Amino acid sequence: MKKILFYCLLLPSLSVSAQQNLVKYVKPIIGTQKMGHTYPGATVPFGSVQLSPDTDTLSYELNGKYNGDVYKYCAGYKYEDKTIVGFSHTHFSGTGHSDLGDFLIMPTQGKLQLNPGVASNPKSGFRSAFSHDNEVAEAGYYKVKLDDNNITAEMTATTRVGMHQYTFPKSEQSHVILDLMSGIYNYDDKTVWTYVRVVNDTLITGYRQTNGWARTRTVYFAMSFSKPFKSYGQKNFEPSQVYKGFWRKFDQTKNFPEIAGKRIRMYFDFSTEENEKVKIKFALSPVSQDNALENMRAEAPGWDFEKVKQQAQATWNTELNKIKVETSEDDKINFYTAMYHAFINPTNYSDVNGQYKGLDQNVHQANGFTNYTTFSLWDTYRALHPFFNIMQPSRNNDMVKSMMAHYDQSTLKMLPVWSHYANDNWCMSGYHSVSVVADAIIKGVYNGDANQALDACITTANHRSYEGIGEYIDKGYIAAERSGTSVSNTLEYAYDDWCIAQMAKKLNRTAVYQEFSKRSANWKNVFDKSIGFMRPKMADGSFKKDFDALSTHGQGFIEGNTWNYSFFVPHDPVSMIAEMGGKQKVASRLDSLFTMHLPDIFFADTEDITREGIIGGYVHGNEPAHHVAYLYNWIDQSWKTQERVRMILKMQYKPTPDGLGGNDDCGQMSAWYMFSSLGFYPVSPGSDEYSLGSPAVKSAALTLENGKTFNIEAINQSDKNVYVQKVLLNGKPLTTHTIKHADITSGGKLTFYMSSKPTKK
Amino acid sequence: MKKILFYCLLLPSLSVSAQQNLVKYVKPIIGTQKMGHTYPGATVPFGSVQLSPDTDTLSYELNGKYNGDVYKYCAGYKYEDKTIVGFSHTHFSGTGHSDLGDFLIMPTQGKLQLNPGVASNPKSGFRSAFSHDNEVAEAGYYKVKLDDNNITAEMTATTRVGMHQYTFPKSEQSHVILDLMSGIYNYDDKTVWTYVRVVNDTLITGYRQTNGWARTRTVYFAMSFSKPFKSYGQKNFEPSQVYKGFWRKFDQTKNFPEIAGKRIRMYFDFSTEENEKVKIKFALSPVSQDNALENMRAEAPGWDFEKVKQQAQATWNTELNKIKVETSEDDKINFYTAMYHAFINPTNYSDVNGQYKGLDQNVHQANGFTNYTTFSLWDTYRALHPFFNIMQPSRNNDMVKSMMAHYDQSTLKMLPVWSHYANDNWCMSGYHSVSVVADAIIKGVYNGDANQALDACITTANHRSYEGIGEYIDKGYIAAERSGTSVSNTLEYAYDDWCIAQMAKKLNRTAVYQEFSKRSANWKNVFDKSIGFMRPKMADGSFKKDFDALSTHGQGFIEGNTWNYSFFVPHDPVSMIAEMGGKQKVASRLDSLFTMHLPDIFFADTEDITREGIIGGYVHGNEPAHHVAYLYNWIDQSWKTQERVRMILKMQYKPTPDGLGGNDDCGQMSAWYMFSSLGFYPVSPGSDEYSLGSPAVKSAALTLENGKTFNIEAINQSDKNVYVQKVLLNGKPLTTHTIKHADITSGGKLTFYMSSKPTKK
Known part of the structure; x- marks a missing residue:
């Protein structure tokens, strides 16, 4: 049943004409600057493959030694960087710890270079300078011009297959590098073992085993070229292995099809005509080379890059069309990019079989x-x-x-x-x-x-x-x-x-x-x-x-101070308020949280966020306080929930590369955005209730899997009209600040009446 | 069909009463001294498991650095050594290069020691002194007393399962060490990765991955104890891994069931009564932990050590009874030990499924x-x-x-x-x-x-x-x-x-x-x-x-000089003789080969053999000249073949630990012994002919798989009567020095008439 569902998703929906083009609002580049830790590359919803450029992973510059900055490259790509090392197939989205970055591929031309070189001098290795002017990042598609050799790189993906398309200038010396030792969180050399078989002049299979954040991890692959390579070779960068075993019987550096070792980079040579496109399909499997090959054959049987791209984007569009929002163009970008980021993780971790x-x-x-x-x-x-x-x-x-x-x-x-x-x-x-x-x-x-x-x-x-x-x-x-x-x-x-x-x-x-x-x-x-x-x-x-109530360091909390964590009783705000001395005291405490001046020294202690990730003493860039703005609902000051939520939506989410104030954290920041934009939030998951806030959209239509539709409308919506006068559920006024899960899944309509003045009740 | 056959082999044959007890003639200790490179431990015919003591593998003494002596420990055990480090589950038999030695187990008592210590001071670690006086090595069974703690170690095997039985003195501090970093050919640290799950208080599964002589090799295991351990733990000897990952969440050194890393030793604690037996079943698989467990359940479902031992020995006896020889007691030992060594390799490399x-x-x-x-x-x-x-x-x-x-x-x-x-x-x-x-x-x-x-x-x-x-x-x-x-x-x-x-x-x-x-x-x-x-x-x-015609070094040959290799035209001795100038010249050349005095300096160049592995200039301890003694048959001097063969049999095979003059080489030396003892030899495999020599047995009955029997009889056989007067096949005189393969497989009788005087014809 799952398989059938899966294949349906791959096909452009028959009702595509009824769909809006929402993919255009997805800007994967959002969050790639500063602390967002998102990546700009190509993936499909919940896909196993995340094919994306790595601008560095630190090991290159620093010879594998840890200097703490490995954190910076959680997603492999930093918008601030000027060079691309290559394109690897697995990436976390928005995490605060790094791993993955498997199977880095880079097209080059001219003299073969098997070292990546340094960012300050991209010509020193196979990396290339690039410009954001020549970069396109869309849902399911990424394109960039690699300046060093004037090669255009494009990529798209299916669930388990990354597809590359490299447009080369004319040359007898075009190359594709397959770097099997590169990886994210690569300090201390996380590659445990690599095994590669060159099955024929277009097909390579193998695996890579790592000891990184995941202690015992193996990723299998099958790699297929659209045209035969002329020759190929490898270099094993582990000195102790170079003369081991059967090196005396073979020249294993060149055209030798059975490769294994700890630190291996391979290359494949081509002659290319002007603007010739060389394509690569790269399938992953958690289980075996055979399964990787089966995945490739099932999901990407042909060589039509445009078709795979269109399928990827059609899949995204189908997902995005599950919620149709009316709002400003910028907020559509924020909303659908949030939806995109929310639908990346968790990732599919199984083969087509x-x-x-x-x-x-x-x-x-x-x-x-x-x-x-x-x-x-x-x-x-x-x-x-x-x-x-x-x-x-x-x-x-x-x-x-x-x-x-x-x-x-x-x-x-x-x-x-x-x-x-x-x-x-x-x-x-x-x-x-x-x-x-x-x-x-x-x-x-x-x-x-x-x-x-x-x-x-x-x-x-x-x-x-x-x-x-x-x-x-x-x-x-x-x-x-x-x-x-x-x-x-x-x-x-x-x-x-x-x-x-x-x-x-x-x-x-x-x-x-x-x-x-x-x-x-x-x-x-x-x-x-x-x-x-x-x-x-x-x-x-x-x-x-x-x-020290302000410090996040050594005070008994993780990623937060007691100002934020003291509100962490999501399952029983009523008792919490009572313990804290009643609604009045809590009100002033909440007000202080959002308005206090937090000295920079306390920010310096706080992980994973930028300075902009903090509003007063409220830390939105980390998660522990994500429910806090909604707590005003429990002290009869819902208008403050409404005000704060709208403020957070404005301040913490922007349609720019630095638009996320903290790690997106596999979609949590994005899910907060969507819930809050739609006007409600699950303060205490495990209950069937959502607490109401202030919708930021004019309207939204949620098409549910059960076929029902849940509509949200915000009458008199505007940037100034952040306050809710009244709420109707299916035409009937709500008397509480909550709606139930069944209210949504039954289908129906939630109508907010917005105003520029708070309704203090 | 295979499976059925297999299970039949495990059961004592119904016709066991008709069988002789031939297991008693097998002395696995033969070849464990000097260059034989055999091991004394327990295995069944062609078994996947070879459970045998390792007296050292060098890495212990020398901290993993290669000093060339790794060659000495090809089989893990040297008769000359005074200590046993433990018992590991995989061993080559008779090779000239080393690998394997997986999953070393050692029972200890008292203060826990996780280092093996040094041979000169066995109390410095978990190794123990032992004496050959307290050692029993039989086909399918090995026993030794470990002197340091007075623990008796016994072991037997099925095809894929090694079974241990340790008899402990009374103690609250009895231990079983599972050393996952030990291995043969361990210089340069061949262990790539280890993974272990402690499933419950009697069952452990996992795998070990190595980069040794086999470049990319993983062996999976399932280990079961006959009684629950009280507690367990591990030490990771790889400093860079000790604080990695989730060490901050758990104390992984003690009672922590999910273990992985590069250099790991585990221990399991027991309280034991006086003479209490703790048994271990240790199953291997080339494929998975699940398969290892399935192998264990299929082959060794119970805990009756004696029964498993009896099955192992019954299996050997069935194999050995395929040839019943009459000869001296010493030569029966030589013959059946040769048969034992010949039926060890190649090894089964598949699971019961x-x-x-x-x-x-x-x-x-x-x-x-x-x-x-x-x-x-x-x-x-x-x-x-x-x-x-x-x-x-x-x-x-x-x-x-x-x-x-x-x-x-x-x-x-x-x-x-x-x-x-x-x-x-x-x-x-x-x-x-x-x-x-x-x-x-x-x-x-x-x-x-x-x-x-x-x-x-x-x-x-x-x-x-x-x-x-x-x-x-x-x-x-x-x-x-x-x-x-x-x-x-x-x-x-x-x-x-x-x-x-x-x-x-x-x-x-x-x-x-x-x-x-x-x-x-x-x-x-x-x-x-x-x-x-x-x-x-x-x-x-x-x-x-x-x-230089005598040197084996730099003269264009491997493991031999031109004196030996010049005869290497097994497929066309006639042309070879012609090229060499005719039968006379070849006769004198062959005579010289067997009688020349080879200066010690040339021996020093020759690999894999002892001084005794050479007769004149003829090197029997290496293989290239194995057919040479039979070449006299082609120059009308068969009596010299007969004489030389009997001399080689006497000189190169003895029923003692140092009884093999060179590496047994996975049974090749042993197969030469059996063929030559029976009176014929395949000079040129790929032909259907065998060249006749001089049988060393009085008689032999070969029971073939097709149900036929081929009998050999040497009339007037004695140590002096090495010359063949005449040969009858099924009663008819042979006119050539060959018999055909079909002569054997059709069943029948080959009768040699022996004499103390050569028949020069």
Whole structure:
């Protein structure tokens, strides 16, 4: 069933005439400057291949030594850079940690150079200068002129295949470099092994194994040229391997088809006529060379680059047309680019035959689902997966199934924390898989065995040896002595526990409900009433002395300070407000958060964001406060939610390369944008409610998978009319600040009446 | 069909009562001293597992640095050593180059030590002192007392599973070490990657990937304990990996079940009662952890060590009973140990489900055959595969099919040269696969597509870029300037080409027959009539000046000098004799070879043999002259063949640890022993003829797979009666010095009449 769905997506929809051309609003270049960490290259929705230029990955300049700047190249491409090293096939979108960057390809001409050279002198190697004037980045398509040799590079993709098209000047010495040692997060030489077979004069297969952020990772490939190469060769840059084994029997540097080693760069030689196009299809597989080849044959059988490009863009257009918004041209760019970025991750991690590599490094067959990877869950549980539950329920169902498969394959018996490519990298805190599972179960999206899923959540949440869980269970909090992030961990566990309780409630598992409801109140244990803030608590029950409420460093929190984290009780704002001393006190606290002047010194401590990622003391560039603007709804000041949300939308999202104030984080920032633009937000995933804000669009039509349509209209919408006078659901006035998930999935209409004056009620 | 056969082999034969106990004559310890390079551990016929003690592999003492002595530890065990480091699961038998040694296990007690320590002070690490007095090495069973902690170690095996049984003294601190970084040929740190899952408190699975003599090699495992361990842990000896990734989230050193890295040693803790036996089953797979587990469940479902041992020995006994010899007790030991060594390699390289990893690193299904690896073809084409064509035709058929599969998976389009574990290491010269293929086709053993096999042979023989083949084809010889082994290569190619011609003749492919018959005469191009020796020829057609006929160094030969190699025209002794100036000249040359005094300086140049491996100038410890003693048959001096053969049998094979004068070479030395002991030898594999010598047995009964029996009787046999007066085949006197393959496979009787006086005719 999945396969049929998949092939349908590849074909231009029959009703394409009814579709708008929304691909034109997608600007993949947004976020490629500063901290957005997006990439400009070609991919299809949730595609396995992300074929994109790398302007550097640091190892080139610094000979593989780590200098911290590896962070800068999380997506391989920095808008500020002046040279392109090549085009590689796998990229994270918007992460704050790096990996991937597999199989870098670069077309060159003239004297063969097998070193990339340095950015300050691109002619010193195979890299090339380029200009943004000669660059086109669209959904599913990327083009750039490589100035050094006047070669035009174009690329597009299917789910598992990257397609390259290089237009060469006339030369007897045209080359394509295949760099198998390049990679992102390449410091300390993450390439473990490489194996390549030159099957014939157009086909190459092999694999590359890395020990990067993913500890044990292998990517298999099949590479096909549109015309035979004249000759080929390789250089092994690992001195200890050069004379090993059978080098004495063969000249392995030239036209030798069986290649293996740790640091290998290959090249393929061509004669080209003026403007001759040499094309490459590059298929990936998590399982085997054979599967990579099968993927290529299934998804990209021909050599018509334009057709593959059109298919890629038609696929994107079909996805984008699921929401038709009316708004300004700039905001359409913001909206559809956000939708584009939201629909990149998690990525398909299975072959056309359904096989994939599991966390246990065994090959598995995905029966009845598509297997996904790249779960940046600390980020994406907040808004991205809830957004999927509305707009991509089938895929989110499969994502939960992928997480359950991960759990089944885990000897630790834990759901993923931050997983990619058959590994968990254990990045960030919490066990937020349970939020994603709960949200899918509560909203009726998950069609697997819910009790089994709940059991996996419980087992994960009771893994005593994981990041203080044992102490958290015993004492109700993590002691400050034990962990540098004792408070944020306690808060996140408490929220996650509430998610488990909600599932248990739905499944009538009373004991579990009671146990985890109790645990969900553990946030109170790290709340210091004397100062009104969350605060690290020592093992003896006293609060940490010398506490700095503004600093994000060493104060018990991860990616935030207590000013932001003290509001992290998304599942029980009412109790939180009571603990904080009531609505008035919370109101002034929230106001201060958004308006305070945060000295630069505190910004310097804050990871992953630009200076512009902060509004007052509110940090939007990181995730922990993403729900905070909506909390005014709980203190009878919804007009401030409306005002703040519109302000954040304006300040934090711009249709420019530096348009994102922080890491997009696999679509979480983008999902926040879409939810908030549409006028509501999932403050507490795991509940079936959304809290209302202020829509930024004039109207929106959401076409759901069930065939229903949910319409949003903002009457009197304008940049100044940010306040909501009243809201009608299907013509009836809403009396709360929430709508239910079923209100959306049943189809219908949400009408906001906008005004320039707040309705203070 | 294969599977059924396999399971039958595991069961004690129903006709076991008719069988003799021949296992008692097998002394695996023979050849473990000096240059034999055999191992004393447990294996079953052609088994994937060779579970054997490693007394060192050099990396321990020398911190991974190569000092040349890695050669000494080809089989992991040296009889001269006083300590055992542990027991690993894969070993070559008798090779002159090393690899393998995977998954070293060692039981210890007391304070945990994760370093092996040094031989001079075994208490400095987990290794232990041992004594040969407390050592039992039998076919399929090995036992030793480890003195340091008074632990008795026993081991046995099935095809794919090694079974350990350790008898501990009472202790709260008993340990089993699993060393995943140890290996043979470990200099330069051949371990590429290791992955381990502790599935539960008795089951561990994982894999180990190496870059040794096999360039790209992975062995998967499943390990099961007979009782749960109390706790476990690991140490990663690669400093750069210790703080990587998720170390900050977990204490991975203790009870952490997901382990990966480059240099890992694990340990498992037990409390043991006095004399408590802790057993381990350790299954291997070339394909996956899942397959390893399936192999374990299929082959070793229970925990009865004695039963597995009895099965292993019953399997050996069934094989050994295929030839029943009457001879002295010492010679029975020599004979059955030779048979044992001959039936170790090539090894089964497939799972019980038929899957295996191919040369292309893809997983393949062996349809209709068992896949084998470890083809030491330069050695084994001579007598081992011909021996299989008599005694193991089904297996040899599968071996040829395995070679054909290798060819199909080869991007170079070459049959194996020296292959093991999905790699070709390209060791030694020639393309002797073609001899094995030809011998199997000529003798009617190969039931695959013979024309396809011939095509593979032709393509291999025409691979111009391989070791001078292009020049050989163009000029009829390899020029001395091009290669240090120009003469031996030319001679070996000429013989191999004759093999191709024989196949072509049988298959009526006249053009191929003519082409390769012509090529088979190329040996003449390197024969210097002026001195009567093979001699390096320069590109200009002149012979190399400053030629030293005794030296094996830099004279154009590999593992031999021209005194030995000048006789290497096994396919056409008649022409060779004519070129050499006739029978008289050859007679005196042969006499000189066997009686000359070779100065020690020449021995120093000769690889792989002890001083005792040489008789006069005849080198039996290496292979090129293995047929030479039989050449007297072609110059009407068969009595000298008889005399020499009996002398070699006596001098080169002894029932002692130092009983082999050179590397056993995967059974080639042993196959020579068996053939010669039985009274005939395949001088030119690829022909259907055997040349007669002098039997050393009183009688022998060969039970063939086709149900027929071939009997050999030596009337008046004694140590002095080495001369053959007459030979009857099925009662009729033989008029030539040959018998045909069909004479054997039809069943029948060969009767030698022995005498102390030569019959000079």
